[in-house]
Amino acid sequence: MSADEYAPIFVISVAAELAEMHPQTLRQYDRLGLVSPSRAPGRSRRYSQHDVNLLREVQRLSQSGVSLEGIKRILELENQVAALQAKVRELGDQLKERGDAARIFAAGLAGDVVSLNRGERPRARSQAVVVWHPHRKI
Incomplete structure (x- = not known):
């Protein structure tokens, strides 16, 4: 994975759209420690392409029946x-x-x-x- 994939460029609404999730789901995953976006000044979340890919993987595992605790592990x-x-x-x-x-x-x-x-x-x-x-x- 290139360094550009780790650049925190997406605000939460864009990351949610790219991951096909609701923004509140991204906030929940952040609180649970499943995905840890960077923080911009003002404490707003900034997601990288790597974070979006990770969100998609979390969604795939969740749809397969894996619990959030299992996904974290x-x-x-x-x-x-x-x-x-x-x-x-x-x-x-x-x-x-x-x-x-x-x-x-x-x-x-x-x-x-x-x-x-x-x-x-x-x-x-x-x-x-x-x-x-x-x-x-x-």
């Missing part, structure tokens, strides 16, 4: 997956930069992922070490 999980995929890409890029030497990772104390060189041990005893074999199927 689905969106949270999708955000977590996206963050994990970004981390995997980042680690893959690090591997490409460092070559074959960086194929061992440890879980940091804060839950982060730390790459180790071969023969290097984690600093804290509570860290788990995982050896990554890029060509081996799990």
